[in-house]
Every structure is written in C-alpha cells, then in structure tokens.
Amino acid sequence: MKIDNQAVLDRFSGMIRFATVSNPDPEKMDYKEFYKFHRYLEETFPLIHQHLEKEVVSRASLLYRWKGDGSSNRLPIALTAHQDVVPVGEESQWEHGPFSGDIDDTYIWGRGTLDTKCQISAQMEAVEHLLAEGYTPPCDVYLCYGHNEEVMGAGISGAKEIVKLLESRGVRLGCVIDEGGAVVNGTMFGIPQNIATVGLAEKGHADFELSVTDAGGHSSAPGKGTALGKICRAGAAIEANPFPQRLIDVVAGTVAAIGPAMGPQVAAMAADPKTYAGQILAVLDQAPTTAAMTRTTMALTMASGSAQSNILPERATLTVNCRLLPGDTLESVKAHIQSVVGPEITVTLVKGNDPSPESPSDSPEFALLKEVTMEKFPGAIFAPYLMVGGSDSRNYYPICDNVFRFAPFVADDATLPTTHSVNERMLKDGFANAVEFYVEIIRRYGSC
Numbered sequence: 001m002k003i004d005n006q007a008v009l010d011r012f013s014g015m016i017r018f019a020t021v022s023n024p025d026p027e028k029m030d031y032k033e034f035y036k037f038h039r040y041l042e043e044t045f046p047l048i049h050q051h052l053e054k055e056v057v058s059r060a061s062l063l064y065r066w067k068g069d070g071s072s073n074r075l076p077i078a079l080t081a082h083q084d085v086v087p088v089g090e091e092s093q094w095e096h097g098p099f100s101g102d103i104d105d106t107y108i109w110g111r112g113t114l115d116t117k118c119q120i121s122a123q124m125e126a127v128e129h130l131l132a133e134g135y136t137p138p139c140d141v142y143l144c145y146g147h148n149e150e151v152m153g154a155g156i157s158g159a160k161e162i163v164k165l166l167e168s169r170g171v172r173l174g175c176v177i178d179e180g181g182a183v184v185n186g187t188m189f190g191i192p193q194n195i196a197t198v199g200l201a202e203k204g205h206a207d208f209e210l211s212v213t214d215a216g217g218h219s220s221a222p223g224k225g226t227a228l229g230k231i232c233r234a235g236a237a238i239e240a241n242p243f244p245q246r247l248i249d250v251v252a253g254t255v256a257a258i259g260p261a262m263g264p265q266v267a268a269m270a271a272d273p274k275t276y277a278g279q280i281l282a283v284l285d286q287a288p289t290t291a292a293m294t295r296t297t298m299a300l301t302m303a304s305g306s307a308q309s310n311i312l313p314e315r316a317t318l319t320v321n322c323r324l325l326p327g328d329t330l331e332s333v334k335a336h337i338q339s340v341v342g343p344e345i346t347v348t349l350v351k352g353n354d355p356s357p358e359s360p361s362d363s364p365e366f367a368l369l370k371e372v373t374m375e376k377f378p379g380a381i382f383a384p385y386l387m388v389g390g391s392d393s394r395n396y397y398p399i400c401d402n403v404f405r406f407a408p409f410v411a412d413d414a415t416l417p418t419t420h421s422v423n424e425r426m427l428k429d430g431f432a433n434a435v436e437f438y439v440e441i442i443r444r445y446g447s448c
Contacts, residue, residue, distance in 0.1 A: 180405020199405030206352025
C-alpha cells in the first residue's frame with residue numbers, strides 16, 4: 001500500500017484547528033466546536049460517512065459501525081480515541097498557536113496533536129483507504145470517539161454511554177485499541193532501543209477531601225491550635241506513610257520484556273521476578289514515573305482555610321489525589337488514609353473509580369497487536385505496561401476482555417512532556433506508518 005504522509009498530515013492539521021476543549025461542567029463546554037469538528041470529518045472522510053453507520057451519542061460522542069460481511073465469526077473490533085482536549089494554559093508561552101495545526105520541518109503543533117486526535121486521524125485514514133480499495137471486513141469494525149475523556153467523563157461520560165448503547169444491543173467486542181502507550185525512548189531504563197509500550201491495565205483514581213472543624217475566632221487569640229494546623233499535620237502524616245510497594249503481574253511483564261536489554265544482572269532478575277521482587281522494586285522506586293507503577297500514590301493537591309489572614313478558620317480542608325494500583329480499591333484507600341490521619345479528621349470520597357481489570361497477554365488479539373507493531377517499528381522492544389493515568393478504555397471492560405492501550409506513533413523526549421502542557425506537538429514523520437498499522441490490524445483481525 002502507498003500512504004502519502006504529507007497528505008495525511010495536512011488533513012490532520014485541519015483537525016487541530018477546532019477547540020474541542022472539555023470542561024468538568026458540561027454546560028460550560030462549547031459544543032459548537034465539536035459539531036464543526038464533526039462536519040470537518042464528514043467533508044474529509046466522505047467514504048466513511050457514505051458506507052458506515054454513524055451515531056452521535058451523549059450530545060457529542062461519535063460511534064461508527066462498519067458492518068462486516070459475516071465471513072468471520074470473530075467478535076467485532078473497536079478502534080477508539082477521544083475528541084476533547086485540555087485547556088491551552090498560558091497562550092503567550094506557545095511557540096505556535098494552540099489551535100494552529102502549524103507544520104514545520106520537524107513537528108506538527110497544537111492541542112490534541114498527541115492527545116489524541118492523532119489516533120482519530122490515523123484510524124479514519126485507514127478505514128477511508130480500505131473503503132477506497134473496495135474492502136469489506138469479515139466482521140464488524142467500530143470507531144468510538146468520546147467527547148469528555150479529559151475530565152474523566154464528568155457528568156455523563158460519552159465513552160460510557162457508547163458502551164451502554166452497545167451493551168443494550170447485545171454487542172460484545174473481541175478487541176479494543178485505545179490511547180495509552182506509544183513507541184518511546186528507552187533512556188529512562190538505560191537502554192538504546194525504543195520501547196513499544198502497550199497498556200494492559202490502568203490505575204484507578206480518586207479525590208479524597210480531608211476536613212476538620214474548629215471554633216474559629218480572631219487570630220490574635222489562637223488558643224493551642226487551629227483547624228488549619230490540624231489539617232496540615234494530617235497532610236504531613238499522609239506523606240510520611242505512603243502505600244507499600246507491590247510488584248503486580250503486568251509490571252513484572254514490563255520488567256521481563258525490558259530486562260534482557262539492561263545487562264546480564266538485570267536480565268537474571270527479570271527472568272525470575274518473584275524471587276527478585278525486592279531488588280526490582282528498589283530499582284523502580286528510583287524515578288517517579290516508574291515508582292508510580294509499584295504503589296498506590298497519594299498527592300496533596302489543594303488546601304483551604306479561612307478567607308482572611310486575621311480569621312481563624314472554622315473549617316479547613318485538604319484534597320488528596322490518589323492513583324490506585326490494581327489490587328487496591330476506593331474503600332481500602334479510604335481506610336488507609338483514615339488510619340493515618342486519625343479519627344479527628346473526616347475523610348470523604350469526592351469522586352473516583354477503581355483500577356481496571358488486566359487484559360490478557362496470551363490471547364490471539366494481543367499476539368496480533370505485537371505482530372503488527374514489530375513489523376511497523378522494527379528493532380523496538382514490545383513491552384506490556386501499567387498505565388498510571390486514566391483513559392476511556394476502562395469503560396469497555398463490561399463488553400470486552402482484550403482492551404489494549406497503544407498509539408502507533410513515536411513520542412520522543414521533546415514531544416512526550418508536552419502532553420497537557422504548552423507547546424504540545426508531535427513528530428510530523430510517521431503518520432503514514434500509523435495509518436498502515438491500523439490497515440493491517442483491520443485486515444488481519446478477522447483471521448487471528
């Protein structure tokens with residue numbers, strides 16, 4: 001097949017020009033930008049909109065069904081991503097406009113280039129290409145694009161509504177490929193090869209509010225303590241009592257995949273992770289990004305006291321953002337926090353969800369993903385991993401066992417940190433390769 005990288009890039013640039021910013025308050029979202037984005041997709045991918053069934057779900061999420069010819073008894077496959085992006089931050093710090101879609105010699109710039117309109121682009125390009133060839137899949141193919149992933153589905157989650165709709169129709173999926181991993185530089189592990197990271201599970205997340213009340217009063221007569229002092233001591237206790245480390249199966253799989261490239265000593269430990277769990281955990285604990293894969297994290301992020309410097313607060317609060325390691329639950333994390341801060345502090349769950357299940361690494365679907373990935377990224381190490389952030393993919397487990405998190409793009413050391421930051425951008429090379437990746441996944445899925 002011949003895919004024109006520049007032509008794909010130019011069409012992708014148009015996607016970035018729509019400010020599809022989500023907001024925790026659904027009524028504060030500018031849905032007109034989403035609807036303009038939808039019209040752009042209709043104009044840019046006419047064959048998709050001629051041959052696939054399209055539905056708008058939960059106000060702005062998109063669900064496409066490409067009906068198969070029935071020659072395979074495989075369950076349908078779903079390619080997913082999300083349309084929404086985070087706010088731009090300080091616009092004056094952007095080298096190119098956040099919704100410019102500018103292309104220079106190395107990068108394409110703008111909010112959503114990495115997260116995750118690149119996947120919408122590559123997936124729709126792949127389907128449009130196959131339709132132009134006259135191809136019909138042997139089983140159904142779905143394209144699922146939520147509209148509020150970046151706010152964790154605040155209000156009504158578009159992705160969750162898509163799943164509920166499919167479930168109500170008796171649809172069960174054989175495979176879901178969503179955002180999460182990518183092809184990244186192996187320098188954080190001290191190896192020269194790129195690593196194709198495929199998320200098999202993701203941590204849960206929760207916001208807990210700690211609160212304490214006091215009589216308050218004038219700051220000139222504070223007594224022996226204040227509500228704010230109590231809440232500060234609770235915060236210090238949380239930081240002094242982190243969750244213990246654990247080596248869960250998916251992280252052991254990461255170590256087993258990468259270990260052989262890290263020298264004979266690490267390779268020996270990676271081959272027997274249970275025996276060497278203590279040493280492996282010690283190594284992973286040396287950097288925040290890898291340490292987060294070994295424990296439930298607790299981060300103090302917000303605090304409040306009185307509104308004026310000479311007023312003793314009658315109520316003080318502290319927000320703890322937690323990312324839950326599989327095996328922990330909202331209830332167990334709350335119990336841990338309560339045990340650490342003591343009975344004087346009230347601990348309240350504001351919002352959250354448990355960790356996702358773990359997708360299998362011994363299924364035909366996983367084998368297909370590995371096969372195509374290694375063809376498109378020769379020389380890379382293929383490694384399962386635990387996604388420490390969140391994604392829409394966690395919503396698909398009620399109707400699918402094989403939920404994988406992988407974007408077929410190279411994210412280098414310059415681009416990866418710009419996710420959710422100013423100057424978000426991605427390498428302009430590689431779009432044709434990503435389109436070919438999805439073409440091959442669709443072609444081979446029915447017979448895997």
